[in-house]
Amino acid sequence: MRHAVEGAPAVEFEAVTFSPGTVPLFQSLHLTVPKAACTVFMGPSGSGKSTLLRLGAGLIPPASGQVLYRGIDWYDLSDHDNAVIRESLGFAFQNGALWANKSVYQNIELPYQYHRPKADRQEVRDAVARAARMAGIQAQLGQRPSQLSLGEQKLVSLARALVMDPEVLFLDDPTASLDAQATEKQLLLFQDLKRQGRTLILVTQDPIVTARIADRLVLMKTGTILVEGTFAEVTRNPDPEVIAILTSVLSQAATFSGDILDLLSIDHDGGDALK
Amino acid sequence: MISVWGAAAIQAFKDTFYGFGFFWLIVRESLKLNTHRGVGWKVVVMQILFTGVNAMAIIVLIALSLGAVIIFEGAQVLGVIGQKDLLYVLLVTIITRELGPLLTAFIVMARSGVAIATELSNMVISQEIEAYMAVGINPISYLVVPRFLGVTVSVVALTVLFSAAGLAGAWFVVQFIQPIPAAEYFSNLLAHLTVKDILASLVKSLAFGMVIAVVSSYHGFQANQSSTEVPVLVIKAVTRGFGLLIIFDVFITLAYLL
Numbered sequence: 175m176r177h178a179v180e181g182a183p184a185v186e187f188e189a190v191t192f193s194p195g196t197v198p199l200f201q202s203l204h205l206t207v208p209k210a211a212c213t214v215f216m217g218p219s220g221s222g223k224s225t226l227l228r229l230g231a232g233l234i235p236p237a238s239g240q241v242l243y244r245g246i247d248w249y250d251l252s253d254h255d256n257a258v259i260r261e262s263l264g265f266a267f268q269n270g271a272l273w274a275n276k277s278v279y280q281n282i283e284l285p286y287q288y289h290r291p292k293a294d295r296q297e298v299r300d301a302v303a304r305a306a307r308m309a310g311i312q313a314q315l316g317q318r319p320s321q322l323s324l325g326e327q328k329l330v331s332l333a334r335a336l337v338m339d340p341e342v343l344f345l346d347d348p349t350a351s352l353d354a355q356a357t358e359k360q361l362l363l364f365q366d367l368k369r370q371g372r373t374l375i376l377v378t379q380d381p382i383v384t385a386r387i388a389d390r391l392v393l394m395k396t397g398t399i400l401v402e403g404t405f406a407e408v409t410r411n412p413d414p415e416v417i418a419i420l421t422s423v424l425s426q427a428a429t430f431s432g433d434i435l436d437l438l439s440i441d442h443d444g445g446d447a448l449k
Numbered sequence: 450m451i452s453v454w455g456a457a458a459i460q461a462f463k464d465t466f467y468g469f470g471f472f473w474l475i476v477r478e479s480l481k482l483n484t485h486r487g488v489g490w491k492v493v494v495m496q497i498l499f500t501g502v503n504a505m506a507i508i509v510l511i512a513l514s515l516g517a518v519i520i521f522e523g524a525q526v527l528g529v530i531g532q533k534d535l536l537y538v539l540l541v542t543i544i545t546r547e548l549g550p551l552l553t554a555f556i557v558m559a560r561s562g563v564a565i566a567t568e569l570s571n572m573v574i575s576q577e578i579e580a581y582m583a584v585g586i587n588p589i590s591y592l593v594v595p596r597f598l599g600v601t602v603s604v605v606a607l608t609v610l611f612s613a614a615g616l617a618g619a620w621f622v623v624q625f626i627q628p629i630p631a632a633e634y635f636s637n638l639l640a641h642l643t644v645k646d647i648l649a650s651l652v653k654s655l656a657f658g659m660v661i662a663v664v665s666s667y668h669g670f671q672a673n674q675s676s677t678e679v680p681v682l683v684i685k686a687v688t689r690g691f692g693l694l695i696i697f698d699v700f701i702t703l704a705y706l707l
Binding site for chain 2: 228231232233234253256257258259260261263264265267269271272273274284285288289331334335338344
């Protein structure tokens with residue numbers, strides 16, 4: 175039985191190459207995602223953020239290189255060890271990726287039942303209720319995924335990711351398609367999880383989410399990491415390419431909320447560069 | 450032209466290689482079904498219900514029709530040349546050993562093979578397979594193994610049903626057109642039905658069940674990103690499935706005859 179390496183980063187990408195089709199996306203990519211912190215991947219559409227997240231969670235294999243999760247190579251694990259290691263991981267999908275033939279309750283219940291086969295019915299019910307409460311979907315437990323809006327499906331996906339009380343959470347654009355109240359609730363949840371020492375790895379285009387919870391920001395452009403650092407370091411970066419990408423990523427949000435760039439410039443001097 | 454053929458041959462070789470690897474993976478996971486945590490048997494039962502129980506009516510209908518036609522036509526034609534006893538050889542050969550298993554497999558491929566390929570490819574596209582992987586559930590053991598076992602058991606059971614309906618049930622149908630005494634019919638039938646015939650039928654149905662489950666699952670998992678891939682993959686699964694069923698049928702028949 176393989177165990178996570180003590181003190182190892184949450185995820186390490188070592189010389190990772192990946193080609194989704196004939197054109198390579200990542201070529202010899204190196205990146206370390208620290209544990210007990212919130213790392214946000216930002217970048218324009220098609221820059222490879224979601225793919226990087228799926229590579230990090232061991233859902234798709236790299237063409238070459240290594241992806242280490244808490245010091246262990248995903249592809250050096252037996253089926254049994256893989257299943258055990260995944261108890262410590264939650265993944266909330268961009269489109270929800272709910273199992274269409276199961277109810278919302280069953281979607282959240284299955285991972286718990288699988289990893290805790292001896293749990294009695296009450297214990298399973300409690301775990302599902304706790305995860306549903308955290309994601310704010312208690313009212314939808316009896317419904318089928320097809321009856322839910324995309325936003326609700328994403329919340330169910332989040333509840334499914336939370337049901338095992340994971341150490342590491344991979345969140346693919348968790349706040350997209352959510353109303354302001356649900357987004358605020360999620361932000362409070364993420365901040366709470368951060369306080370508990372959990373590792374959050376997020377893909378988002380939302381500057382408010384990034385500004386409020388990111389410990390580290392990784393800015394990407396078509397398969398390359400343009401810059402990484404704290405939020406302040408990245409937004410203060412004078413590189414015109416960085417400014418161009420930040421502007422393009424943030425412009426849509428700025429359309430809806432005129433004070434976003436102000437927010438960035440107030441909190442971080444680099445925000446002025448965006449203007 | 451030669452380069453096109455060469456590329457097609459290399460691709461066919463790769464597909465065969467991956468197909469065998471996929472089959473081995475399914476067999477390996479099937480042997481571990483009892484050790485899997487909290488999953489499996491319920492899906493096996495559901496698959497048997499869909500593939501086996503729900504297909505019984507169509508199987509019985511085809512078997513009765515085929516059996517009745519062979520008895521009716523056979524009795525007429527063979528009677529003219531004074532070889533009425535050959536009727537039973539024909540019945541056993543066609544219903545039990547040759548067309549029975551193959552027709553059953555074709556029907557299961559058209560119903561369940563299509564359903565499995567469609568369902569799995571849609572699950573790949575909607576990232577449901579990745580969702581299973583993310584929570585630590587092996588999609589082969591959770592999704593494919595129950596379908597593999599369910600389809601295989603169902604094809605064997607349906608083939609037995611086909612033989613029973615085609616041999617015994619058809620006699621009842623023919624009574625309305627051309628009565629044959631029951632004692633004469635069934636004693637002659639049993640005299641011509643050998644253990645070797647029954648074994649050949651069972652071996653075929655077992656192989657056919659595995660072929661259907663593996664081919665349809667394999668093509669289901671070939672989906673990538675777009676829902677437009679689904680019909681293409683399903684058509685591929687059906688055509689390759691039918692082709693492989695015929696190839697396996699020929700080999701098993703040759704083994705029987707040698």
